Amino acid sequence: MSTPLLEIRDVSTFYGAVEALKGVSVTVAPGEIVTLIGANGAGKSTLLMTICGDPRARSGRICFDGQDITERPTHHIMRSGIAQSPEGRRIFPRMSVHENLLMGAQSSGIDPCPGLDQAFTLFPRLKEREAQRAGTLSGGEQQMLAIARALMSRPRLLLLDEPSLGLAPLVSRQIFQAIRKLNMETGLTVLLVEQNANQALRLAHRGYVLVTGRITMSGTGRELLARPDVRDAYLGGH
Amino acid sequence: MAYALQQLINGVSLGMIYGLIAIGYTMVYGIIGMINFAHGDIFMIGAFLSLIGLLLITSGGLLDGPGAIVLVLALSMAFTALYGWTVERLAYRPLRGSFRLAPLISAIGMSIVLQNYVQVSQGARVKPIEPVVQGGFTIMQEGTFAVQLSTMQILIILTTLVILAIFTWLVTRTRLGRAMRACEQDRKMASLLGIDTDRTISITFVIGAALAAVAGTMYLLRYGVIDFYIGFLVGVKAFTAAVLGGIGSLPGAVLGGLLIGLIETFWSAYFSVQYKDVAAFSILILTLVFMPTGLLGRAEVEKV
Numbered sequence: 001m002s003t004p005l006l007e008i009r010d011v012s013t014f015y016g017a018v019e020a021l022k023g024v025s026v027t028v029a030p031g032e033i034v035t036l037i038g039a040n041g042a043g044k045s046t047l048l049m050t051i052c053g054d055p056r057a058r059s060g061r062i063c064f065d066g067q068d069i070t071e072r073p074t075h076h077i078m079r080s081g082i083a084q085s086p087e088g089r090r091i092f093p094r095m096s097v098h099e100n101l102l103m104g105a106q107s108s109g110i111d112p113c114p115g116l117d118q119a120f121t122l123f124p125r126l127k128e129r130e131a132q133r134a135g136t137l138s139g140g141e142q143q144m145l146a147i148a149r150a151l152m153s154r155p156r157l158l159l160l161d162e163p164s165l166g167l168a169p170l171v172s173r174q175i176f177q178a179i180r181k182l183n184m185e186t187g188l189t190v191l192l193v194e195q196n197a198n199q200a201l202r203l204a205h206r207g208y209v210l211v212t213g214r215i216t217m218s219g220t221g222r223e224l225l226a227r228p229d230v231r232d233a234y235l236g237g238h
Numbered sequence: 239m240a241y242a243l244q245q246l247i248n249g250v251s252l253g254m255i256y257g258l259i260a261i262g263y264t265m266v267y268g269i270i271g272m273i274n275f276a277h278g279d280i281f282m283i284g285a286f287l288s289l290i291g292l293l294l295i296t297s298g299g300l301l302d303g304p305g306a307i308v309l310v311l312a313l314s315m316a317f318t319a320l321y322g323w324t325v326e327r328l329a330y331r332p333l334r335g336s337f338r339l340a341p342l343i344s345a346i347g348m349s350i351v352l353q354n355y356v357q358v359s360q361g362a363r364v365k366p367i368e369p370v371v372q373g374g375f376t377i378m379q380e381g382t383f384a385v386q387l388s389t390m391q392i393l394i395i396l397t398t399l400v401i402l403a404i405f406t407w408l409v410t411r412t413r414l415g416r417a418m419r420a421c422e423q424d425r426k427m428a429s430l431l432g433i434d435t436d437r438t439i440s441i442t443f444v445i446g447a448a449l450a451a452v453a454g455t456m457y458l459l460r461y462g463v464i465d466f467y468i469g470f471l472v473g474v475k476a477f478t479a480a481v482l483g484g485i486g487s488l489p490g491a492v493l494g495g496l497l498i499g500l501i502e503t504f505w506s507a508y509f510s511v512q513y514k515d516v517a518a519f520s521i522l523i524l525t526l527v528f529m530p531t532g533l534l535g536r537a538e539v540e541k542v
Contacts, residue, residue, distance in 0.1 A: 052430055054426065054429065054430075073434075074429045074430065075429050075432050075433055075434045075435070078429070078430055078431060078432035079432040083431075084430050086427065086430060090424050090426070090427040090430075092419070092420055092423045092424060092427070093423060094419070094423055095416075095419060095420070095423070099416060102416065103416060103417075103420050103428075103431055103433075104431060106413055106416065106417065106431065106432070106433065107431060107432030107433055107434075108432060149431070153431070153432065
């Protein structure tokens with residue numbers, strides 16, 4: 001395996017006195033799609049946020065592209081080639097779709113035009129809604145916007161938090177297809193958090209299972225899909 | 239009729255001053271969700287800096303008339319902005335992430351500090367100045383009553399409109415404005431997009447203070463007397479304007495300022511000068527009770 005793009009080593013994160021992550025280690029190689037599956041409250045979103053420095057890891061190391069980013073302020077981390085489409089989508093509701101997308105490219109200082117073109121090719125629905133206030137979009141459209149906004153900074157690593165949450169199966173399939181397409185065409189590296197383990201493990205090259213703040217299993221998507229204990233716990237037992 | 243027209247002119251020029259200060263309250267509330275109770279005193283600092291600048295410039299015989307005013311305005315805006323930045327840095331930033339009331343208490347403390355600082359360093363007596371801008375026009379004559387539009391009032395209204403136009407452009411059309419709106423709508427997400435939110439908040443305070451300095455300069459030139467305590471009453475009225483317009487809404491702050499200026503002026507003209515403050519603050523109470531989101535504010539409920 002080549003040198004990892006992202007290396008999380010033995011990271012622990014606390015919310016007050018509660019230890020949400022207990023010595024988690026995860027690596028993601030360039031060009032990989034890695035998924036993190038686990039039940040509600042297992043710490044999946046916390047891990048993605050910890051990578052971004054909010055909350056900060058209390059112990060352990062996070063390296064991106066060979067650089068230690070554990071102690072860097074969030075906005076520095078997000079300018080170094082990482083982007084996140086976070087839990088709850090968090091689009092700016094009182095800005096237009098267009099402005100939301102511009103926000104994605106704002107701090108990297110790159111020309112937003114190619115990014116806008118890419119976003120509209122990937123999600124033509126956003127083109128139709130370009131001038132509309134983002135708060136008035138449907139859930140699926142907001143999800144597309146959140147992903148498209150994250151891609152505006154041309155990241156090397158995309159952190160995706162539950163892109164299928166609350167979406168109709170058809171829309172969620174569209175979004176998964178878009179992720180696969182991006183990965184194949186541009187070599188985008190993706191760390192994907194999902195409750196929909198079946199879909200996520202089919203898409204991903206590798207996966208990790210997170211249980212109450214600890215990694216309990218890891219392997220290729222196929223391996224994990226085949227394991228009876230994973231099936232029982234996360235795939236509804238069949 | 240002529241009398242009412244005169245009140246309209248007076249009310250609008252007073253309202254512009256309130257509006258400029260109200261923007262500072264509403265912007266800071268929008269971005270960090272606190273009422274900056276020291277903002278009225280920032281306005282007072284702006285007025286004092288203008289006074290000092292004006293005395294230095296005119297007594298030095300460097301400039302007078304419009305040139306002096308422009309220079310004084312620029313100096314006052316720059317130095318008041320520095321005060322605004324410092325206040326945020328010292329009194330609010332260390333409390334970010336603390337409980338909600340902490341920065342509010344700190345703001346009240348900062349307000350007292352600024353008042354006492356000016357009282358001690360500049361003296362407690364009122365400071366009068368000679369009128370700098372004189373003259374005006376009689377735009378209507380009705381019997382013995384002449385409707386006056388003074389050059390100073392024209393200056394206040396024009397300056398405010400120009401500043402507001404620049405400010406509106408800044409907020410709606412520039413990258414900085416977009417970053418400010420992003421921080422206002424979701425600060426955590428803004429930082430996830432690489433925005434330096436602390437810096438954006440600092441800039442918000444700087445802009446708010448600069449606008450308050452404009453108001454302070456206008457107040458000084460129009461009324462000709464200031465003291466260390468003006469920030470309290472004017473500040474609370476501008477706060478009322480921000481609440482009436484809908485706290486968090488920038489056009490609302492200007493609209494609220496104009497309305498409070500007009501209400502106060504008309505009340506003084508037709509009812510009682512002594513009770514003009516009561517009129518303004520009754521509006522605050524009525525708004526809070528019956529229309530807490532204000533005229534242009536939005537309800538907190540949002541589609542998730």
